[in-house]
Amino acid sequence: xxxxxxxxxxxxxxxxxxxxxxxxxxxxxxxxxxxxxxxxxxxxxxxxxxxxxxxxxxxxxxxxxxxxxxxxxxxxxxxxxxxxxxxxxxxxxxxxxxxxxxxxxxxxxxxxxxxxxxxxxxxxxxxxxxxxxxxxxxxxxxxxxxxxxxxxxxxxxxxxxxxxxxxxxxxxxxxxxxxxxxxxxxxxxxxxxxxxxxxxxxxxxxxxxxxxxxxxxxxxxxxxxxxxxxxxxxxxxxxxxxxxxxxxxxxxxxxxxxxxxxxxxxxxxxxxxxxxxxxxxxxxxxxxxxxxxxxxxxxxxxxxxxxxxxxxxxxxxxxxxxxxxxxxxxxxxxxxxxxxxxxxxxxxxxxxxxxxxxxxxxxxxx
Amino acid sequence: xxxxxxxxxxxxxxxxxxxxxxxxxxxxxxxxxxxxxxxxxxxxxxxxxxxxxxxxxxxxxxxxxxxxxxxxxxxxxxxxxxxxxxxxxxxxxxxxxxxxxxxxxxxxxxxxxxxxxxxxxxxxxxxxxxxxxxxxxxxxxxxxxxxxxxxxxxxxxxxxxxxxxxxxxxxxxxxxxxxxxxxxxxxxxxxxxxxxxxxxxxxxxxxxxxxxxxxxxxxxxxxxxxxxxxxxxxxxxxxxxxxxxxxxxxxxxxxxxxxxxxxxxxxxxxxxxxxxxxxxxxxxxxxxxxxxxxxxxxxxxxxxxxxxxxxxxx
Numbered sequence: 003x004x005x006x007x008x009x010x011x012x013x014x015x016x017x018x019x020x021x022x023x024x025x026x027x028x029x030x031x032x033x034x035x036x037x038x039x040x041x042x043x044x045x046x047x048x049x050x051x052x053x054x055x056x057x058x059x060x061x062x063x064x065x066x067x068x069x070x071x072x073x074x075x076x077x078x079x080x081x082x083x084x085x086x087x088x089x090x091x092x093x094x095x096x097x098x099x100x101x102x103x104x105x106x107x108x109x110x111x112x113x114x115x116x117x118x119x120x121x122x123x124x125x126x127x128x129x130x131x132x133x134x135x136x137x138x139x140x141x142x143x144x145x146x147x148x149x150x151x152x153x154x155x156x157x158x159x160x161x162x163x164x165x166x167x168x169x170x171x172x173x174x175x176x177x178x179x180x181x182x183x184x185x186x187x188x189x190x191x192x193x194x195x196x197x198x199x200x201x202x203x204x205x206x207x208x209x210x211x212x213x214x215x216x217x218x219x220x221x222x223x224x225x226x227x228x229x230x231x232x233x234x235x236x237x238x239x240x241x242x243x244x245x246x247x248x249x250x251x252x253x254x255x256x257x258x259x260x261x262x263x264x265x266x267x268x269x270x271x272x273x274x275x276x277x278x279x280x281x282x283x284x285x286x287x288x289x290x291x292x293x294x295x296x297x298x299x300x301x302x303x304x305x306x307x308x309x310x311x312x313x314x315x316x317x318x319x320x321x322x323x324x325x326x327x328x329x330x331x332x333x334x335x336x337x338x339x340x341x342x343x344x345x346x347x348x349x350x351x352x353x354x355x356x357x358x359x360x361x362x363x364x365x366x367x368x
Numbered sequence: 369x370x371x372x373x374x375x376x377x378x379x380x381x382x383x384x385x386x387x388x389x390x391x392x393x394x395x396x397x398x399x400x401x402x403x404x405x406x407x408x409x410x411x412x413x414x415x416x417x418x419x420x421x422x423x424x425x426x427x428x429x430x431x432x433x434x435x436x437x438x439x440x441x442x443x444x445x446x447x448x449x450x451x452x453x454x455x456x457x458x459x460x461x462x463x464x465x466x467x468x469x470x471x472x473x474x475x476x477x478x479x480x481x482x483x484x485x486x487x488x489x490x491x492x493x494x495x496x497x498x499x500x501x502x503x504x505x506x507x508x509x510x511x512x513x514x515x516x517x518x519x520x521x522x523x524x525x526x527x528x529x530x531x532x533x534x535x536x537x538x539x540x541x542x543x544x545x546x547x548x549x550x551x552x553x554x555x556x557x558x559x560x561x562x563x564x565x566x567x568x569x570x571x572x573x574x575x576x577x578x579x580x581x582x583x584x585x586x587x588x589x590x591x592x593x594x595x596x597x598x599x600x601x602x603x604x605x606x607x608x609x610x611x612x613x614x615x616x617x618x619x620x621x622x623x624x625x626x627x628x629x630x631x632x633x634x635x636x637x638x639x640x641x642x643x644x645x646x647x648x649x650x651x652x653x654x655x656x657x658x659x660x661x662x663x664x665x666x667x668x669x670x671x672x673x674x675x676x677x678x679x680x681x682x
Contacts, residue, residue, distance in 0.1 A: 019678070050486075100466055100674070102401070159660035160669055162399065162466060163608050167649045167656070170601060174646035181639035292470050299467050333485065339478025346471035347453060354461035 015362045028356050035352040036314070039345035043322065046340070051329055059325050066324020067317045075208070077313075077320055082210035082276075083269055085312045087287075087294035089214075089221045090265030092303050093258050095295075096225065098238040099154065103165025105291025106172035107146040107263050109284075111270025113176050114142035116194065116282040119274075120183060123196030131196060136271055143267020144260045146172065151259030155252040169291065173284050180283060193279040210276040217265065222305040234258050266291075296346050318342055370512045372626075372633045378517055379587065380618075380625030382407075382579045382596070384524040386603025387621065388531050388614045389576030393451075394607060395535060396568035397548040397672040398458055401469025403576050404600025405476025406450040410577025411584040411596060412480040413446025414439045415487050418495050418585070427491045432498040436519060439499070439581055447577020448570050450476050455569040459562060462676040477597050480580075484592050496589045499582075520582045525618055527575060532615035544568055548670030551677035561677060579603065602628070605652040611659060612669065624648045 044059040068074050087104050094101040115135040122131055153159035180191045225231040237244045237254050244251050274280045297315055301308035322341040326334035386407055393400045421438040454472050457463045500518040535541040546554040547564050555561045583596050610617035627648050631641030
């Protein structure tokens with residue numbers, strides 16, 4: 003084989019898995035990613051307007067998100083909904099069940115709440131109406147979540163694709179209902195007169211925030227201290243281990259997805275009833291079901307960290323929208339998508355440096 | 369009826385490009401949920417390419433062949449750029465595929481909807497005519513249904529057949545399938561896993577991007593109204609519906625196209641139209657369930673779909 007020995011090409015570096023990394027380093031990497039995404043967004047907006055206005059973007063970013071009391075309230079209202087959905091998808095992800103159907107689960111729950119208002123609004127007392135809405139939303143979210151779970155548990159049906167399809171079935175059901183109800187042909191359902199519980203317990207505009215904070219605490223305890231939380235984590239780590247120690251895997255999958263769906267349902271309920279203008283349309287959830295997945299993953303499924311990640315994302319969304327409007331950059335929702343998209347891509351990329359390290363070849367052979 | 373079938377076949381092109389590209393990507397074990405965003409990027413790229421072409425030759429100097437080539441090249445380039453981000457993150461950096469894909473969709477759709485309004489589309493209607501030029505403009509039923517389409521429609525069908533052949537009959541295709549099933553085994557057999565994965569993700573994305581090009585230059589006559597992402601998700605659905613076979617995808621895409629445009633051809637109320645639009649998604653779910661229950665080896669998703677491969681990991 004001597005004749006065959008070519009000069010082996012040593013790669014310049016190789017990648018090795020990291021086992022531990024100091025917490026401050028971890029957050030430093032992510033902070034750099036955040037700063038990088040803001041820098042890119044600032045450069046893009048400056049490029050489109052005027053390079054002298056580079057600072058304007060950051061100015062609008064802050065004033066747009068927290069500039070006035072009203073904006074702070076809107077920020078926290080948005081926080082509540084995104085947080086609730088992020089919490090909802092978390093237990094399933096810990097179980098490595100890729101539920102990307104939170105969008106549909108929330109939307110169908112909102113539809114259920116509006117259906118209740120549509121048929122019962124004004125006919126029963128308002129508190130009763132709200133209770134029925136609550137039950138209907140929770141039920142609808144749970145059903146939408148549990149259908150893919152049952153098939154996953156018994157037949158191993160791919161849950162990612164299944165839940166994705168369920169989103170669009172929900173969207174078209176909403177469009178169906180809206181078209182059926184809006185008899186003037188406008189295909190827009192106006193604001194409903196009943197069913198808003200805004201200001202309940204004297205909490206004007208912030209009742210959703212209070213409710214979701216309570217849910218956060220419950221979820222934290224559920225994941226950290228309850229037996230259920232432990233079981234779903236074992237299933238996520240290794241199905242075989244779970245079976246070996248006597249966990250009923252099918253039951254855990256179905257139970258967890260019901261729980262996930264219930265929380266999405268609650269988010270849908272808050273979206274309708276917790277607003278001063280209860281209504282439903284196909285964009286009501288507005289992609290938050292997908293954003294929630296990124297948020298939950300970014301917070302590494304920790305509800306407490308999630309509070310801040312959600313706040314950051316909502317801050318970016320609100321601020322970027324304001325910047326796009328004030329600087330006349332064009333479609334503000336599209337600009338928000340760019341900023342949030344870059345932010346997520348950079349954060350995702352930065353995870354590499356958290357999980358792996360690059361080992362450069364030392365000079366002079368091995 | 370004739371125009372309905374004609375439009376169905378035309379519209380199916382969006383799904384067919386998208387799903388052919390996504391099939392290639394998924395065969396390498398990468399579930400690219402960024403496909404809707406990548407198709408948007410394809411539309412944006414097509415726009416940029418055509419603008420460039422127009423500024424080179426002017427409206428008077430438009431010739432069909434270079435106009436089409438410019439569109440195709442730029443659409444593929446922009447889409448491959450989206451695919452490159454996805455590929456770099458998921459293949460080299462081994463990030464979570466679902467999360468990365470969703471971020472790409474957000475990013476790609478945002479980028480397209482934002483910048484497409486910065487590109488002046490005056491004169492695009494002439495370019496659109498190049499894309500739409502039919503083989504034959506005969507009035508008989510055969511010409512109307514099969515020969516009246518623009519060049520991209522036939523490209524999509526030929527491409528789907530070629531990809532089906534490559535995946536099934538050639539060494540490269542079989543290697544790719546092997547990687548999608550079990551990258552560690554393929555690696556041990558001496559296949560360059562990373563190179564194959566990159567090739568698959570990049571070509572897959574580039575092909576998906578052509579769906580966006582067709583949408584804007586042929587279907588919308590060079591305009592842009594709605595974002596394409598809803599259709600992008602249907603393209604992802606079509607991959608499942610056609611059980612990872614691009615040649616079946618041709619028929620599937622026509623069915624999806626027919627269902628998608630059917631509401632504007634039948635005289636039913638707006639609410640019922642929404643129910644019809646729901647059918648492709650429901651059908652996909654049913655196919656997904658049936659294939660998982662029947663559990664035939666040939667109709668399963670690639671076994672390592674969604675998992676990243678790290679050689680040093682056991």
